[in-house]
Amino acid sequence: MNAVREGSPFTELLGPIYQKVDAAGLVIGLVAEEKHCNARGIVHGGLLGTLADIAMGYSAAFSTEPPTPIVTTSQTVDYVGKAEKGDWIEVHTDVQKVGRNTAFANCYFHVGSKRIARASAVFSVTAS
Numbered sequence: 419m420n421a422v423r424e425g426s427p428f429t430e431l432l433g434p435i436y437q438k439v440d441a442a443g444l445v446i447g448l449v450a451e452e453k454h455c456n457a458r459g460i461v462h463g464g465l466l467g468t469l470a471d472i473a474m475g476y477s478a479a480f481s482t483e484p485p486t487p488i489v490t491t492s493q494t495v496d497y498v499g500k501a502e503k504g505d506w507i508e509v510h511t512d513v514q515k516v517g518r519n520t521a522f523a524n525c526y527f528h529v530g531s532k533r534i535a536r537a538s539a540v541f542s543v544t545a546s
Contacts, residue, residue, distance in 0.1 A: 499534030
């Protein structure tokens with residue numbers, strides 16, 4: 419995986435975030451640090467929600483040529499496990515559709531072979 423080079427000031431606070439493209443699509447990853455954890459030592463759900471937004475947004479936007487300008491309209495995250503400090507978290511994306519007005523995507527979070535969360539989002543296509 420390579421470090422994401424084109425981030426925002428906000429994503430710089432989270433990182434480093436890594437990315438690669440596999441046969442199924444974009445995969446992003448991050449090593450969980452203390453700054454990502456809540457008071458109980460578990461990675462905060464807000465971090466996972468943010469990573470979901472980044473992964474699905476990048477994946478949907480860059481699935482077209484030229485990239486489609488989009489903004490998040492709605493996002494849902496279901497937490498089914500946990501990550502802790504030191505864990506490598508991978509987010510695998512799946513773009514359902516990028517249309518003229520909306521785009522749809524899903525993503526799945528893994529720590530090793532264990533799935534810890536899934537997310538889905540709807541994006542609005544903005545004027546170019």
